[in-house]
Amino acid sequence: MIRTSRLSGFYRQSPERRRARLVEARWVAPEEVESLAGLAGFDEACADAMVENVVGIHGLPLGVALNFLVDGRERLVPMAVEEPSIIAAASYAARLCAEGGGFTVEADPPITTAQVELLDVPSLEAARAALHAHTAFLLAEADALIPAMCERGGGTREIEVRVLDATTLVVHLHIDTRDAMGANCVNSVAEGMAPRLAALAGARPGLRILTNLADRRKVRVRARVPASALVSEAFPEGGVVRDGILAAHRFAELDPYRAVTHNKGVMNGVDAVLVACGNDWRAVEAGAHAWAARSGSYRPLTSWRAAEDGTLEGELFMPLATSTAGGAARTHPGVKRALKLARVSGALDLAALAGAAGLATNLAALKALSTEGIQKGHMALHARRVAAEAGARGELIEVVAERLSHERVYRPERAREILDAELARRKGARG
């Protein structure tokens, strides 16, 4: 039986029933279902070993985005995020993309780049020439510092020399770090190689650290949505909806103020996957925004166009340095659980999933913005949080949220009034 991520009515069920559905759909083995709930295995001792000054454990909801077809494979996409409507948006847009064949992904090899700064260089030309003449030797020296990485197929691939000013060079060591993000690994290489590089250049070593502008580690995710899939009752012409999405993309191309928000919509998906999978999302964020600004003005990370047959075509292209080995993947049981749930095979596969999620959340946001506006769908889901904040529990959350959405008022005071009235009504009905 082929596993499907198209689980109809999933979002209307309780978390317990959802877990049972994942077992029925063979995403989760029956014996694993317990560990999916709560903080199984993540105790204070585990937390205390991860970071400093631990005084407790901080939780986030873990959801799964549905309907993802990535390179022909059905996928569940784990997302940990505090903001309502992101997982719904990802699932919705993935459903639209599935109608066009799903997401296709190209990922660069997992190259992480270390920078070694060389200061007070007496002659830039002589230093460059000396470094170039010793390239083979330097590559071997760098590899000697990371034998385990070389054994698993990684290693130093290239050495690049860049001039920063009249007396400053920076040497880039491009290193394949396989399934690791590679920060610690390449930082060790940078520190180990700095004296040798400085000696060759007749310079003084400066900083030795990776760059988070991971432009040798990009993903390109593409998706197609037939215009007919964009039709709804309120918007019966798919071509009009498509053109609205194209106009929204054009706005982001023209205006950095809009491009930043556009990219926030991309990172809604990317970050939620990275957080669920215990990855360094600050590193990816920093790289993504630098990449977005590489032309000199800040631009969108995705692009949308209409194909000749009228199909909407989207593409996300950005650096995405991910990790499934080392870091939290080794220590945090929740991270291991998320990686297993998504059946992630390695770092490039995780980058593919995170990229697909980013393209999906961008599409959902653009579609909502260019049709009914963001508030309808987003605030309807936000209303559930407001209802809970006002004290509603269980099915009362839906009752209060529905009323708030109907009134289009999302204040906790109004939620409290609705809740009190509902409780009084129920008491009256019983008495």
Ligand SMILES: CC(C)(COP(=O)([O-])OP(=O)([O-])OC[C@H]1O[C@@H](n2cnc3c(N)ncnc32)[C@H](O)[C@@H]1OP(=O)([O-])[O-])[C@@H](O)C(=O)NCCC(=O)NCCSC(=O)C[C@@](C)(O)CC(=O)[O-]
């Ligand atoms: C929220 C929807 C999806 C509703 O959209 P809808 O058309 O009312 O949804 P629907 O009832 O027709 O359902 C369609 C599918 O959406 C999913 N879905 C639908 N409801 C749920 C739910 N409760 N829980 C989980 N999944 C849900 C689900 O997959 C469902 O398929 P089905 O399972 O029925 O076959 C839509 O309005 C939407 O995508 N809105 C965009 C929301 C969004 O982008 N939120 C992010 C916060 S705003 C922001 O941060 C970014 C922004 C906007 O500023 C970026 C930018 O400016 O570009």
Ligand SMILES: NC(=O)C1=CN([C@@H]2O[C@H](COP(=O)(O)OP(=O)(O)OC[C@H]3O[C@@H](n4cnc5c(N)ncnc54)[C@H](O)[C@@H]3O)[C@@H](O)[C@H]2O)C=CC1
């Ligand atoms: N500017 C930045 O982004 C910085 C980030 N960091 C942090 O560094 C950490 C990431 O560094 P890493 O070197 O990735 O982590 P790491 O130090 O945990 O190294 C990865 C480990 O995984 C092992 N491994 C097992 N299987 C592997 C496989 N298939 N492929 C690759 N390695 C495998 C390696 O031997 C290595 O011990 C993150 O916690 C990050 O937040 C640290 C300094 C700066």
